[in-house]
Amino acid sequence: QQQVKQSPQSLIVQKGGISIINCAYENTAFDYFPWYQQFPGKGPALLIAIRPDVSEKKEGRFTISFNKSAKQFSLHIMDSQPGDSATYFCAAITGTASKLTFGTGTRLQVTL
């Protein structure tokens, strides 16, 4: 049972464009929604995260938009750069457990 659905599976964006990755969750007990970035041959690393009482969080070129009523959240990468090419995972975690539930990942390629 997949509790966090992520789309698209892959994404190609031109340099300078906006990359948008969407996630939807089912479990209303989720309390925290991090995004992880993974480069080839490396482990995932925390990129940005949001709590459900906030509708938006911005860190540099990366923004999370959160819609609690729709149970959806998305990652926006503004002014996408070739160095942003990586796989991005959304995730969710409840306050009563310590384990993350990951989405299936989005492979982003930013072209010149």
Added chain:
Amino acid sequence: DAGVIQSPRHEVTEMGQEVTLRCKPISGHDYLFWYRQTMMRGLELLIYFNNNVPIDDSGMPEDRFSAKMPNASFSTLKIQPSEPRDSAVYFCASSRYRDIYNEQFFGPGTRLTVL
């Protein structure tokens, strides 16, 4: 800090052989997680420990998989006997405390190929 250390980085073995993956978490971290990553199933949590005690092993696929954490600085994931469908990248991660806002730090992974 050296980060989470995993060994070996690559392992190629034949079906039926025993495989042992090793992990050294970041010093001072109370939680240790083992994940498996495949193209088909993405990132799956296999098991996690708190203060060296296994808390949730519901993600361990079957009895062929076992994990131990004999002390705060070392954990192993063992597969015996290994099968081709176990081929994947296995990640170890660690974090501090039981605060859900604490970041999980991932190691570089072990790429396992079972022939």
